[in-house]
Amino acid sequence: MKQLLLGLFSFTLLASCKTNVVNHAQIEFTRGQWFNGTSFEDRTVWVKDGVLRFFEGEVQSDTIIDLGGKFVTPPFAEAHNHNLESDYKLEERIKSYLDNGVFYVKLLSSIKKRIDPLMHHYNKPTGIDINMAHAPLTGSGGHPIALRKRFLEYGHFDGLFNTLKEIESHGYHIIDTKEDLEYKWEEIVSFKPDFIKINLLYSEEYLTRKNDTAYFGKKGLDPSLVPDIVKKAHDHNLRVSAHVATAHDFHVAVAAGVDEIAHLPEIHNGKPIDLEDAKLAFQKGVVVVTTASLVTKNKEKPNYGALLGNVRSNLEILKNEGVTMAIGSDMYNDNSVDEFQLLHSLDLFTNLELLKMWCENSATTTLPYRKVGFLKDGFEASFLVLDQNPLEDIKNINQTITLRVKQGVILE
Known part of the structure; x- marks a missing residue:
């Protein structure tokens, strides 16, 4: 011995x-x-x-x-990122995650053809564990189509795809009607996602942005389709995570019964979320992933102080209503450490609350069917x-x- x-x-x-x-x-x-x-x-x-x-x-x-x-x-988790899909600095990224005690990472989108050759790095005792949505559901011209187009032009998809059309279904699924949902569902689940991600962006302006090319990449699903998508996913034992930008997106997602909100809403717009929506999120057990450090991308703007104050205010509303919050950054060069530090700097959460958010809540929303956290x-x-x-x-x-x-x- x-x-x-x-x-x-x-x-x-x-x-x-x-x-x-x-x-x-x-x-x-x-x-x-x-x-x-x-x-x-x-x-x-x-x-x-x-x-x-x-x-x-x-x-x-x-x-x-x-x-x-x-x-x-318990170890920490990163409840929102996209930085483990390619082999670019991959070993360095994995080491940084583990060095900082982050064992679990939720990838809110990934291209299966791109990440499959890298899976030997993941989901093993000596590596990090990941959970993946693969291609998110969006509307025509919606996010992340513009992002995929830009990466294609940069050459990031060389050897995988030659045209934007080829990326469809691998990098995003376009759902404009109930018929699209029914017709494409088998293809969606054929990629074996761990959960379904939906994209809602400025849903209060859906009709205005729908056919306007000026909003390419700055729109998402028809909000009226979200309840049907959630029901379809839940019928197939798949949780739903919603990318949101505005307080109205938050309302649509929570009312439809999504399991997780992938972003704190109004990070870049500076508006309050509705108190009744926060109450409903608590009642339905919806998890909200913070991604609050995204506000730092506005540091050079004259209204940065107001935006940061609004982030704090919206987090406070969620906290006061008892909504479960998990720590995720959606920052490509982060591993949830800087997100944690920003949350700590807001002087809003107790040390116990921060610890539980990073260890318990983040782990259980990342790997909900495992005995972790x-x-x-x-x-x-x-x-x-x-x-x-x-x-x-x-x-x-x-x-x-x-x-x-x-x-x-x-x-x-």
């Missing part, structure tokens, strides 16, 4: 345990302060077959790791060991990580 003290013998711990943790050995973690959802409690926890056990197993522990009173939390008996043995108590000082929590364990594997 190996008995190791975390800290002084951390190098020995990593070297000796790296190959002993998986499947057959049982590891006993002693003297850890484990997060129970509200506070930290001193307890001994066992790991066997990649699962947490809060009672001593039948097999004698192969290794005992003394955590020395350090603090144990909590340190409970029978849940996946994925956790972080921290030097300091985040309930007392959470600002640089990602810099206090001394040990990372994913599905029972101790990561270097």
Whole structure:
């Protein structure tokens, strides 16, 4: 039996345990302060077959790791990004995610043909776990068609697609009518998405923008179709995440019963969300992903202070109504760390609320059918060991990580 003290013998711990943790050995973690959802409690926890056990197993522990009173939390998650679809700086991105304790990433769109050759990097104990929507549903000329067109012209799709028409169904699905939804549904699910993403942009101006080429890429679905899409997805056991831009988009999505709002609305427009819509989101259990740091793209604008204030105000409305919020950035060069820091800077959430948003809420909306996000008996043995108590000082929590364990594997 190996008995190791975390800290002084951390190098020995990593070297000796790296190959002993998986499947057959049982590891006993002693003297850890484990997060129970509200506070930290001193307890001994066992790991066997990649699962947490809060009672001593039948097999004698192969290794005992003394955590020395350090603090144990679930890992973090990134509930909205798009930066794992290509091999550009991929290993660097994955390392950054893991180094910062972010184990789970929700990809709100991806091209299956492009990401399939990269899947060996994901969904394994030594890598990050991802959940993917693949091609989002939008209207004719809607988002992200202009984005796909621009990337095609940049050469990002060389070897995959030669024309914008070829990208359709791989990079987006155009749904303009109920007949389109019925006709294209089998093709949509043939890509085996983990969930369905729909795009709503300025839905209050849908008829104005519908046939106006000036709004190419700046519009989305017909809002009247959203209830039918949600029902269709739910009938096939698929959750629905809605990209929204405005308070009206938020209203349409929540009223239709989507499972997740992929963006805080009104980030760039500066309008309040309706209190009744926030109440309805709580009643229906809708998760709102923050993406608040997108407001920093307006830093050079004279109204930036007002936009930031509106972001805070809308977050406060959601918080006061008890709406579940998850941390996601939608920033290509982020991994939810800067998003977390912006939320912390708003002086709106307590340390406990921020911790639960990043660990629990973000993980469960990213991987809703997995036992992740909590340190409970029978849940996946994925956790972080921290030097300091985040309930007392959470600002640089990602810099206090001394040990990372994913599905029972101790990561270097």
